[in-house]
Amino acid sequence: MRLLNHIGRLYTATAQGVLEDAALVIEGERIAWVGPAAPGPPEEVRLHIDGEVGCGGALVTPGLIDAHTHPVYAGDRMAEIARRSAGASYTEIAAMGGGIGATVAATRQASARELRVLVVERLGAWLRGGTTTVEAKTGYHLEREGELDALSILAELGLDPALPRVEPTFLGAHAVPPGKAPESFIDEVVTWCAPAAAAGARFCDVFCDEGYFSVPQSRKVLAAGRRAGLVPRIHADELAHSGGSMLAAEVGAQSADHLLYADGDDARALAEANVVATLAPGTALAMGRMPPAHTFLGAGVTVALGTDHNPGTCGATSMSLVIALAVAAFGLSVDEALTAATAGGARSLGLKDRGAVEAGKLADLVVWDAEHEGAFAWSYGLAPLKVLLGGRTAGR
Amino acid sequence: MRLLNHIGRLYTATAQGVLEDAALVIEGERIAWVGPAAPGPPEEVRLHIDGEVGCGGALVTPGLIDAHTHPVYAGDRMAEIARRSAGASYTEIAAMGGGIGATVAATRQASARELRVLVVERLGAWLRGGTTTVEAKTGYHLEREGELDALSILAELGLDPALPRVEPTFLGAHAVPPGKAPESFIDEVVTWCAPAAAAGARFCDVFCDEGYFSVPQSRKVLAAGRRAGLVPRIHADELAHSGGSMLAAEVGAQSADHLLYADGDDARALAEANVVATLAPGTALAMGRMPPAHTFLGAGVTVALGTDHNPGTCGATSMSLVIALAVAAFGLSVDEALTAATAGGARSLGLKDRGAVEAGKLADLVVWDAEHEGAFAWSYGLAPLKVLLGGRTAGR
Numbered sequence: 130m131r132l133l134n135h136i137g138r139l140y141t142a143t144a145q146g147v148l149e150d151a152a153l154v155i156e157g158e159r160i161a162w163v164g165p166a167a168p169g170p171p172e173e174v175r176l177h178i179d180g181e182v183g184c185g186g187a188l189v190t191p192g193l194i195d196a197h198t199h200p201v202y203a204g205d206r207m208a209e210i211a212r213r214s215a216g217a218s219y220t221e222i223a224a225m226g227g228g229i230g231a232t233v234a235a236t237r238q239a240s241a242r243e244l245r246v247l248v249v250e251r252l253g254a255w256l257r258g259g260t261t262t263v264e265a266k267t268g269y270h271l272e273r274e275g276e277l278d279a280l281s282i283l284a285e286l287g288l289d290p291a292l293p294r295v296e297p298t299f300l301g302a303h304a305v306p307p308g309k310a311p312e313s314f315i316d317e318v319v320t321w322c323a324p325a326a327a328a329g330a331r332f333c334d335v336f337c338d339e340g341y342f343s344v345p346q347s348r349k350v351l352a353a354g355r356r357a358g359l360v361p362r363i364h365a366d367e368l369a370h371s372g373g374s375m376l377a378a379e380v381g382a383q384s385a386d387h388l389l390y391a392d393g394d395d396a397r398a399l400a401e402a403n404v405v406a407t408l409a410p411g412t413a414l415a416m417g418r419m420p421p422a423h424t425f426l427g428a429g430v431t432v433a434l435g436t437d438h439n440p441g442t443c444g445a446t447s448m449s450l451v452i453a454l455a456v457a458a459f460g461l462s463v464d465e466a467l468t469a470a471t472a473g474g475a476r477s478l479g480l481k482d483r484g485a486v487e488a489g490k491l492a493d494l495v496v497w498d499a500e501h502e503g504a505f506a507w508s509y510g511l512a513p514l515k516v517l518l519g520g521r522t523a524g525r
Numbered sequence: 526m527r528l529l530n531h532i533g534r535l536y537t538a539t540a541q542g543v544l545e546d547a548a549l550v551i552e553g554e555r556i557a558w559v560g561p562a563a564p565g566p567p568e569e570v571r572l573h574i575d576g577e578v579g580c581g582g583a584l585v586t587p588g589l590i591d592a593h594t595h596p597v598y599a600g601d602r603m604a605e606i607a608r609r610s611a612g613a614s615y616t617e618i619a620a621m622g623g624g625i626g627a628t629v630a631a632t633r634q635a636s637a638r639e640l641r642v643l644v645v646e647r648l649g650a651w652l653r654g655g656t657t658t659v660e661a662k663t664g665y666h667l668e669r670e671g672e673l674d675a676l677s678i679l680a681e682l683g684l685d686p687a688l689p690r691v692e693p694t695f696l697g698a699h700a701v702p703p704g705k706a707p708e709s710f711i712d713e714v715v716t717w718c719a720p721a722a723a724a725g726a727r728f729c730d731v732f733c734d735e736g737y738f739s740v741p742q743s744r745k746v747l748a749a750g751r752r753a754g755l756v757p758r759i760h761a762d763e764l765a766h767s768g769g770s771m772l773a774a775e776v777g778a779q780s781a782d783h784l785l786y787a788d789g790d791d792a793r794a795l796a797e798a799n800v801v802a803t804l805a806p807g808t809a810l811a812m813g814r815m816p817p818a819h820t821f822l823g824a825g826v827t828v829a830l831g832t833d834h835n836p837g838t839c840g841a842t843s844m845s846l847v848i849a850l851a852v853a854a855f856g857l858s859v860d861e862a863l864t865a866a867t868a869g870g871a872r873s874l875g876l877k878d879r880g881a882v883e884a885g886k887l888a889d890l891v892v893w894d895a896e897h898e899g900a901f902a903w904s905y906g907l908a909p910l911k912v913l914l915g916g917r918t919a920g921r
Contacts, residue, residue, distance in 0.1 A: 207899030214902055215858035411905065414810075414853035445905040450846075457810035458854075462611035503603030506610055509807065509841040510906060 137186035141486040142472040158519030192261025192493035193448035194474025197435025204235025236269040258447040259513040261493040268303030284329025298332040299325035322357035333359035337373040366390040378402035396428035405477040409437035410454035422459040433477035449511040456506040492520035533582035537882040538867040554915030588657025588889035589844035590870025593831025600631025632665040654843040655909040657889040664699030680725025694728040695721035718753035729755035733769040774798035792824035801873040805833035806850035818855040829873035845907040888916035
């Protein structure tokens with residue numbers, strides 16, 4: 130057993146709140162004991178401690194959880210991003226060979242080995258920033274073999290002890306690929322759900338919105354996913370008030386994501402159906418519209434946060450930056466934002482073994498270069514001093 | 526002379542725009558030649574080249590310029606920031622000993638030596654992020670000796686070759702210190718202007734806004750500063766439409782800053798008087814109100830950007846993050862934001878020797894971990910591969 134000692138503030142993300150001058154004991158990959166640094170763990174625990182890490186009064190939190198990412202892609206779209214920022218229309222972007230089609234083309238051309246290297250690099254960046262669990266979607270192949278390969282890569286890398294834990298999501302219904310009609314493409318995607326589950330997917334996601342997939346089409350995919358054992362999650366009400374939140378409530382999705390156009394009725398429906406609202410401040414800023422975060426919290430909806438890392442709009446992998454943006458742009462308190470990035474993320478991913486500091490949970494922990502959680506709002510990207518993944522020091 | 530070769534894209538921040546496949550020659554601390562990598566510099570220049578740095582096709586820009594910062598302080602206010610995010614009022618914050626008064630107390634207690642160490646650490650962070658010039662204000666002593674010491678620290682550190690260049694601003698009129706009345710405090714500050722200039726200040730700034738200093742009080746300080754040789758700049762129209770922009774135009778300030786409540790009339794006045802609008806996206810987000818950036822650009826106002834680094838709201842030192850926020854939150858194009866963070870910053874500081882890549886300018890340059898400037902918007906904090914300060918490799 131190892132003692133993590135002299136924690137100035139331990140943000141538990143439980144009803145315990147913050148413990149000052151705390152310590153905790155790690156046994157194997159789990160937390161065995163949490164309590165005050167003085168007097169420290171009880172005698173029967175102390176006897177088994179064979180190592181101690183001092184935190185020098187620093188802030189310790191659960192490892193952060195990024196509940197919405199799209200990391201499996203090749204190529205980049207920086208020139209397109211610059212032109213779009215200058216007002217180029219989607220038609221102009223498409224004419225210059227840009228948009229999601231550009232990423233699909235580049236990703237299909239890359240070998241599984243090349244993709245794997247790119248995803249390893251990206252996951253490493255997440256971990257260095259203090260994120261220990263990453264939800265990760267496919268959706269840039271939009272053809273059977275590529276989607277399944279992407280899931281295999283994610284499932285395999287999620288077991289690599291040098292990388293964060295990964296929760297793979299099958300997002301075959303991310304967009305309509307070139308040369309296909311939406312309805313017949315959906316019928317194809319439906320047939321990929323069972324092999325997707327076999328390849329390692331835990332979730333099935335769909336982009337339910339104007340210009341993407343309709344509510345009936347989305348329902349069809351999520352039902353097929355459910356039959357294959359995949360838990361539904363959904364891109365909902367991001368571009369318009371198009372019915373995604375209500376569908377999420379209807380099918381009992383684990384999470385509804387983005388929700389820029391969701392309203393009070395949607396919030397109540399999500400709360401009743403126990404659907405987590407997973408919000409992405411970077412994307413909301415880029416879209417110029419904020420989700421009704423306080424309405425969700427007021428209705429009793431659990432809020433989670435994500436970077437929405439993707440090749441077209443956002444390269445961020447830092448959940449501590451996302452916390453700062455959620456405070457600045459959504460008006461969340463630091464406590465609400467940090468809970469959303471830990472316990473909320475665990476709920477969004479249906480994981481009971483992490484996202485909080487208490488005996489029995491995984492010892493996924495971050496010692497931060499700060500003494501108080503207010504530093505998340507101040508720093509716009511707080512640096513970890515040490516990241517523990519299942520009790521082991523991660524990274525360098 | 527040294528050749529910086531194989532620049533994939535050279536963002537000049539001049540009418541030249543972006544040069545692809547470029548190179549440049551550095552002589553001493555200045556840029557001597559800029560042009561295409563092939564055929565490269567003319568024979569008479571090439572003869573004198575005795576070193577070459579390859580950029581491997583990367584993006585190169587002028588060193589970024591942070592045109593608004595408050596880096597001379599001790600103590601931290603993280604607990605206050607967390608409480609404020611949860612809705613604590615200014616009265617409650619003051620009752621817990623928070624607010625600017627807390628920073629003033631901690632800063633007055635610190636020795637000049639302690640403060641110097643803190644400022645050195647902070648300036649190092651700016652440089653590592655690719656910022657080669659930092660405007661830096663005093664204003665956390667609010668008493669004569671402390672304000673002058675702060676200016677001496679800034680003036681001295683600005684000459685340290687391991688740190689970014691510093692442009693010191695005397696901000697004695699930052700807030701009314703405890704136990705003083707605004708009018709008599711202003712009369713004191715007026716008498717500090719000449720010694721402030723002697724201690725190294727280039728600019729005189731004042732917080733002209735509701736709850737801070739009135740337009741007549743601000744005018745008095747800026748006039749006294751001008752008599753002492755200090756160029757005026759001003760915190761204007763940040764908390765209310767309180768007349769700061771018009772005062773900036775009246776006195777011919779170099780820059781009016783924040784401007785969240787400025788309108789079209791203000792924009793026209795700033796344009797006519799050649800006052801730069803220095804905007805801080807982090808602060809605008811935290812205040813929940815955006816400055817009329819497009820109105821400024823449309824009226825012909827030069828826009829600059831700043832982190833507004835300060836102990837109470839924002840610890841960011843990354844101007845590449847500020848560029849991303851200016852694109853996301855202000856709707857600037859990448860080109861507009863990057864110009865604001867380079868050429869605009871130089872204008873905001875009245876410096877003709879930097880902020881652009883052309884022969885004769887200082888060789889303050891950043892080689893970025895990117896191939897296209899669109900990466901500034903995508904990355905939310907782009908990493909430099911190499912920072913050159915007056916032609917020398919800075920930092921590690």
